[in-house]
Amino acid sequence: MDKTEFLDQIKGKLIVSCQALEDEPLHGSDVMAKMAIAAETGGAVAIRANGKEDIAAIQKVTNLPIIGLVKRVYDDSEVYITPTKKEIDELLTVNVDVVAIDMTNRPRPNNESLADLMKYMKENNQLVLADVSTLDEGLEAVRLGADFISTTLSGYTNYTNSNSNGPDITLVEQLVKATDVPVLAEGRIQTPQQAKEVINKGAFSVVVGSIITRPQYITKLFADELNN
Ligand SMILES: CC(=O)N[C@H](C=O)[C@@H](O)[C@H](O)[C@H](O)COP(=O)(O)O
Numbered sequence: 394m395d396k397t398e399f400l401d402q403i404k405g406k407l408i409v410s411c412q413a414l415e416d417e418p419l420h421g422s423d424v425m426a427k428m429a430i431a432a433e434t435g436g437a438v439a440i441r442a443n444g445k446e447d448i449a450a451i452q453k454v455t456n457l458p459i460i461g462l463v464k465r466v467y468d469d470s471e472v473y474i475t476p477t478k479k480e481i482d483e484l485l486t487v488n489v490d491v492v493a494i495d496m497t498n499r500p501r502p503n504n505e506s507l508a509d510l511m512k513y514m515k516e517n518n519q520l521v522l523a524d525v526s527t528l529d530e531g532l533e534a535v536r537l538g539a540d541f542i543s544t545t546l547s548g549y550t551n552y553t554n555s556n557s558n559g560p561d562i563t564l565v566e567q568l569v570k571a572t573d574v575p576v577l578a579e580g581r582i583q584t585p586q587q588a589k590e591v592i593n594k595g596a597f598s599v600v601v602g603s604i605i606t607r608p609q610y611i612t613k614l615f616a617d618e619l620n621n
Pocket residue numbers: 410412462474545546549579580581582600601602603604
Protein backbone atom coordinates (compact mmCIF):
# COMPACT_ATOMS: atom_id res chain seq x y z
CA MET A 394 0.00 0.00 0.00
CA ASP A 395 1.45 3.39 -0.91
CA LYS A 396 1.29 6.47 1.28
CA THR A 397 -1.86 7.94 -0.26
CA GLU A 398 -3.73 4.64 -0.05
CA PHE A 399 -2.60 4.15 3.53
CA LEU A 400 -3.75 7.64 4.52
CA ASP A 401 -7.13 7.14 2.80
CA GLN A 402 -7.48 3.86 4.66
CA ILE A 403 -6.80 5.22 8.15
CA LYS A 404 -8.25 8.76 8.05
CA GLY A 405 -10.40 9.33 11.12
CA LYS A 406 -10.42 5.63 11.88
CA LEU A 407 -9.23 3.05 14.38
CA ILE A 408 -5.91 1.21 14.28
CA VAL A 409 -5.58 -1.64 16.77
CA SER A 410 -2.26 -2.59 18.34
CA CYS A 411 -2.07 -6.38 18.77
CA GLN A 412 0.95 -7.06 20.97
CA ALA A 413 1.85 -9.53 23.69
CA LEU A 414 5.46 -9.72 24.77
CA GLU A 415 7.10 -12.92 26.00
CA ASP A 416 6.12 -12.25 29.58
CA GLU A 417 2.45 -11.70 28.74
CA PRO A 418 -0.23 -14.42 28.94
CA LEU A 419 -1.34 -14.09 25.29
CA HIS A 420 2.18 -14.22 23.85
CA GLY A 421 2.28 -16.18 20.61
CA SER A 422 1.76 -15.55 16.90
CA ASP A 423 -1.39 -17.68 16.63
CA VAL A 424 -3.04 -15.67 19.34
CA MET A 425 -1.95 -12.36 17.85
CA ALA A 426 -3.31 -13.43 14.45
CA LYS A 427 -6.66 -14.13 16.10
CA MET A 428 -6.51 -10.77 17.84
CA ALA A 429 -6.00 -9.15 14.44
CA ILE A 430 -9.02 -10.98 13.03
CA ALA A 431 -11.06 -9.82 16.02
CA ALA A 432 -9.86 -6.27 15.46
CA GLU A 433 -10.76 -6.38 11.78
CA THR A 434 -14.15 -7.89 12.56
CA GLY A 435 -14.80 -5.03 14.94
CA GLY A 436 -13.91 -2.37 12.40
CA ALA A 437 -10.18 -1.67 12.74
CA VAL A 438 -8.63 -0.40 9.50
CA ALA A 439 -4.99 -1.25 10.26
CA ILE A 440 -2.98 -3.31 12.75
CA ARG A 441 0.09 -2.34 14.76
CA ALA A 442 2.19 -5.40 15.58
CA ASN A 443 5.52 -6.36 17.11
CA GLY A 444 8.10 -8.77 15.73
CA LYS A 445 8.36 -10.51 12.42
CA GLU A 446 6.76 -13.76 13.65
CA ASP A 447 3.58 -12.03 14.80
CA ILE A 448 3.56 -9.84 11.70
CA ALA A 449 3.92 -12.80 9.33
CA ALA A 450 1.10 -14.66 11.14
CA ILE A 451 -1.15 -11.59 10.97
CA GLN A 452 -0.42 -11.08 7.27
CA LYS A 453 -1.71 -14.62 6.63
CA VAL A 454 -5.13 -13.88 8.09
CA THR A 455 -5.83 -10.30 7.03
CA ASN A 456 -5.15 -7.87 4.22
CA LEU A 457 -5.25 -4.90 6.54
CA PRO A 458 -2.15 -2.69 6.37
CA ILE A 459 0.39 -3.31 9.10
CA ILE A 460 2.43 -0.88 11.13
CA GLY A 461 5.34 -3.03 12.24
CA LEU A 462 7.89 -2.60 14.99
CA VAL A 463 10.40 -4.76 16.77
CA LYS A 464 10.70 -4.29 20.49
CA ARG A 465 14.16 -5.20 21.70
CA VAL A 466 16.01 -4.11 24.81
CA TYR A 467 19.72 -3.28 24.66
CA ASP A 468 21.95 -2.71 27.68
CA ASP A 469 23.28 0.64 26.57
CA SER A 470 20.03 2.48 25.76
CA GLU A 471 16.47 3.10 26.90
CA VAL A 472 15.25 2.95 23.30
CA TYR A 473 13.38 -0.31 22.63
CA ILE A 474 10.97 0.27 19.74
CA THR A 475 12.86 -0.61 16.55
CA PRO A 476 16.08 0.63 18.15
CA THR A 477 18.74 -0.31 15.56
CA LYS A 478 19.32 -1.17 11.91
CA LYS A 479 19.06 -4.85 12.81
CA GLU A 480 15.38 -4.48 13.75
CA ILE A 481 14.71 -2.38 10.66
CA ASP A 482 16.21 -5.15 8.53
CA GLU A 483 13.93 -7.70 10.21
CA LEU A 484 10.92 -5.58 9.34
CA LEU A 485 12.09 -5.10 5.75
CA THR A 486 12.05 -8.89 5.31
CA VAL A 487 8.33 -9.09 6.12
CA ASN A 488 7.25 -6.09 4.02
CA VAL A 489 5.29 -4.08 6.52
CA ASP A 490 3.36 -1.12 5.15
CA VAL A 491 4.85 1.20 7.76
CA VAL A 492 7.78 0.87 10.16
CA ALA A 493 7.21 2.36 13.62
CA ILE A 494 10.42 3.53 15.24
CA ASP A 495 11.34 5.35 18.44
CA MET A 496 12.23 8.88 17.36
CA THR A 497 12.82 10.34 20.80
CA ASN A 498 16.12 12.14 21.18
CA ARG A 499 17.54 9.58 23.61
CA PRO A 500 20.83 7.90 22.72
CA ARG A 501 20.31 4.71 20.72
CA PRO A 502 22.12 1.39 21.16
CA ASN A 503 25.65 1.36 19.69
CA ASN A 504 25.18 5.12 19.32
CA GLU A 505 23.48 4.57 15.97
CA SER A 506 22.14 7.82 14.58
CA LEU A 507 18.51 8.43 13.81
CA ALA A 508 19.47 10.40 10.71
CA ASP A 509 21.36 7.38 9.32
CA LEU A 510 18.49 5.01 10.14
CA MET A 511 15.99 7.32 8.47
CA LYS A 512 18.19 7.59 5.40
CA TYR A 513 18.41 3.81 5.26
CA MET A 514 14.64 3.35 5.48
CA LYS A 515 14.02 5.97 2.82
CA GLU A 516 16.56 4.30 0.51
CA ASN A 517 14.43 1.20 0.95
CA ASN A 518 11.23 3.13 0.11
CA GLN A 519 9.90 2.41 3.56
CA LEU A 520 7.11 4.50 5.08
CA VAL A 521 8.04 5.57 8.61
CA LEU A 522 5.94 6.30 11.68
CA ALA A 523 7.84 8.29 14.32
CA ASP A 524 6.99 7.31 17.89
CA VAL A 525 7.67 10.41 19.98
CA SER A 526 7.09 11.77 23.47
CA THR A 527 7.30 15.56 22.99
CA LEU A 528 6.57 18.30 20.48
CA ASP A 529 10.27 18.89 19.81
CA GLU A 530 10.84 15.23 19.03
CA GLY A 531 7.89 15.34 16.62
CA LEU A 532 9.33 18.35 14.82
CA GLU A 533 12.76 16.73 14.58
CA ALA A 534 11.12 13.60 13.18
CA VAL A 535 9.43 15.69 10.50
CA ARG A 536 12.74 17.35 9.68
CA LEU A 537 14.33 13.93 9.27
CA GLY A 538 11.57 12.86 6.89
CA ALA A 539 9.08 10.84 8.98
CA ASP A 540 5.85 10.18 7.08
CA PHE A 541 3.62 10.17 10.17
CA ILE A 542 4.03 10.93 13.87
CA SER A 543 2.50 9.11 16.82
CA THR A 544 2.26 10.19 20.47
CA THR A 545 3.13 6.62 21.52
CA LEU A 546 5.94 7.47 23.92
CA SER A 547 4.41 10.35 25.85
CA GLY A 548 4.58 9.31 29.49
CA TYR A 549 7.21 6.65 28.78
CA THR A 550 10.37 8.77 28.67
CA ASN A 551 11.84 9.94 31.95
CA TYR A 552 11.23 13.57 30.97
CA THR A 553 7.53 12.94 30.23
CA ASN A 554 6.66 10.65 33.12
CA SER A 555 2.96 11.01 33.61
CA ASN A 556 0.51 9.75 36.16
CA SER A 557 -2.33 10.22 33.76
CA ASN A 558 -4.57 7.28 32.88
CA GLY A 559 -5.63 8.92 29.64
CA PRO A 560 -4.11 10.03 26.33
CA ASP A 561 -1.84 13.07 25.99
CA ILE A 562 -4.36 15.27 24.22
CA THR A 563 -2.17 18.34 24.68
CA LEU A 564 0.67 16.75 22.72
CA VAL A 565 -1.76 15.73 19.97
CA GLU A 566 -2.96 19.32 19.71
CA GLN A 567 0.58 20.76 19.77
CA LEU A 568 1.78 18.43 17.02
CA VAL A 569 -1.28 19.01 14.85
CA LYS A 570 -0.78 22.76 15.13
CA ALA A 571 2.94 22.65 14.43
CA THR A 572 3.12 20.37 11.39
CA ASP A 573 1.20 19.19 8.34
CA VAL A 574 2.48 15.65 8.81
CA PRO A 575 -0.41 13.39 9.90
CA VAL A 576 -0.48 12.86 13.67
CA LEU A 577 -1.68 9.60 15.17
CA ALA A 578 -2.96 9.67 18.74
CA GLU A 579 -1.63 6.67 20.66
CA GLY A 580 -1.09 5.68 24.27
CA ARG A 581 -3.56 5.15 27.11
CA ILE A 582 -6.69 5.68 25.05
CA GLN A 583 -9.21 3.85 27.24
CA THR A 584 -12.65 4.61 25.84
CA PRO A 585 -14.43 5.09 22.51
CA GLN A 586 -15.21 8.63 23.64
CA GLN A 587 -11.50 9.42 24.12
CA ALA A 588 -10.81 8.04 20.64
CA LYS A 589 -13.45 10.36 19.20
CA GLU A 590 -12.10 13.26 21.24
CA VAL A 591 -8.56 12.98 19.88
CA ILE A 592 -9.92 12.88 16.34
CA ASN A 593 -11.93 16.02 17.11
CA LYS A 594 -8.70 17.63 18.32
CA GLY A 595 -7.11 16.99 14.95
CA ALA A 596 -5.51 13.55 15.17
CA PHE A 597 -5.47 11.89 11.76
CA SER A 598 -6.16 8.47 13.20
CA VAL A 599 -6.20 6.65 16.55
CA VAL A 600 -4.13 3.69 17.75
CA VAL A 601 -5.61 1.67 20.60
CA GLY A 602 -3.88 -1.31 22.18
CA SER A 603 -4.14 -2.55 25.75
CA ILE A 604 -7.80 -1.78 26.37
CA ILE A 605 -8.68 -4.00 23.39
CA THR A 606 -5.95 -6.64 23.27
CA ARG A 607 -4.48 -7.10 26.76
CA PRO A 608 -7.04 -8.97 28.90
CA GLN A 609 -4.79 -9.04 31.96
CA TYR A 610 -4.67 -5.23 31.80
CA ILE A 611 -8.43 -4.90 31.39
CA THR A 612 -9.07 -7.35 34.21
CA LYS A 613 -6.81 -5.37 36.52
CA LEU A 614 -8.80 -2.20 35.89
CA PHE A 615 -11.93 -3.99 37.16
CA ALA A 616 -10.19 -5.76 40.03
CA ASP A 617 -8.44 -2.59 41.23
CA GLU A 618 -11.67 -0.65 41.19
CA LEU A 619 -13.34 -3.27 43.39
CA ASN A 620 -10.37 -3.43 45.73
CA ASN A 621 -10.35 0.32 46.33
C1 LIG B 1 5.00 2.67 25.28
C2 LIG B 1 5.00 1.42 24.45
O1 LIG B 1 5.89 0.60 24.54
N1 LIG B 1 3.97 1.29 23.59
C3 LIG B 1 3.86 0.13 22.75
C4 LIG B 1 4.09 0.48 21.37
O2 LIG B 1 4.06 -0.24 20.43
C5 LIG B 1 2.63 -0.72 23.02
O3 LIG B 1 2.95 -1.52 24.13
C6 LIG B 1 1.27 -0.03 23.28
O4 LIG B 1 0.33 -1.03 23.57
C7 LIG B 1 0.75 0.80 22.11
O5 LIG B 1 1.52 1.95 21.97
C8 LIG B 1 -0.71 1.24 22.28
O6 LIG B 1 -0.89 1.96 23.45
P1 LIG B 1 -1.97 1.50 24.55
O7 LIG B 1 -1.73 0.04 24.84
O8 LIG B 1 -1.75 2.39 25.72
O9 LIG B 1 -3.34 1.73 23.94
